[in-house]
Amino acid sequence: MYILIVGCGSFGSEMADTLSQDGHDVVVIDRNEHSFRLLPAGFNGLTQRGNGIDEEMLREAGIERADALLALTSSDSVNLMAAQIAKSVFGVERVMARLYDHSRVELAQAKGIEPLCLTDIGVTQARHALRLGGVLRLLSLGAGEIELVSLNAPKSLSGRRIEELELKGKFRIAALLRQGRALLANASDEIREGDTLYCLVRVDLKDAIPEIFGITQEEL
């Protein structure tokens, strides 16, 4: 893929290097020549100095044949504008914008941009790491049909077997975290107190997990 990255900060430079190592053709753009120092010495892609919201500069960087543009500067507004130019002016197929502020996710989606909301991602990760309870959405698959969620196994589930809790085509415990180690869930495994369960759930049932387990919301 031919990928343009706008913004060569710590995120942009890491992304550029990773995608380049994955074998993609990468051009990374930054206003400040200085920023390219963040790229490792062996970086295989191209760098271009310029403003990511400058139509002419994007053209010079080859946006007309780009398969994707990732707007990763530290400014939500710059990212949203660069992404919209890529989408609406040049018709780039995959366009992502890094956002800090969650309130801009809806606007991005309305404009056909895939939001990368770091705040949302960070909050989810921290809640997951803290294991405070409740059902935590970790990942949305496909167009959102299936979600991967995690939850701490409530006491009342101790001793229940994985297969007893499966709802064919609707809900399945895929893996569990036990004493700091992750295990793929076998049908005959018994749930223990202190386990964290990783479940795949059809999106329309994501709020029905207590009912699936036959427990109350408070027990989660």
Add this chain to the structure above:
Amino acid sequence: MRSIVVGGGKVGYYLARELKRAGHEVTLIERDEAHARRVAEKLDIEVILGDSAHPHTLADARADEADVLAAVTGLDEENLLVCQIAKLKFGIKKVIARVNNPENEKIFKLLGLDEAVSSTSIIASLIEREIGFSRLKSLLRLEEVGMELIEVELEPNSPLAGKTIEALSKHLPKASIVATVLRDGQAILPRGDTKLEPSDTLLLLAKPEAKGKLEDAFGEKAR
């Protein structure tokens, strides 16, 4: 009318002041505390300190009741974002974005903002109008061929009245030609012997470098 002005720099300050004078209920949003305080001290309007592109700030400014929002900060990307959020989340029908970089005027329109105001373009059109005071008005620029279509209205007592096109042409620069004479709502294709009448309007085709001499021909000197 209830208006929201985003940005408390020079443009925002004067815009808010004029709107207030025109009887608008104005709220100004500014993210910099010192700027916000300065505006609040000078103008008797509501000033909100905050990030204008954040829905909370717009909600504080009662954006849902606003008739119009003008985003006039010095950053084009901020102005775009605020206008888009105002439209999407608050349904403000009339949003106006200041364009600092004239290149972005076209982009803003492509991205769905109908009202993009570029100060550079405004100054250019003002200058154009100034030139219009000497009766030369640029109607159309044919950029590809480097020509301009210029309108000149003769005054009722114009000394050019009664002269033929041939006689007039002697006073016109080489890089210009009288293409049409408009008289009483009719277009006349001029010949050398066509006589000019008072209050005729001439349409000229000219190269940009000829404009100075055209000024002389139709301005003070010709009278």
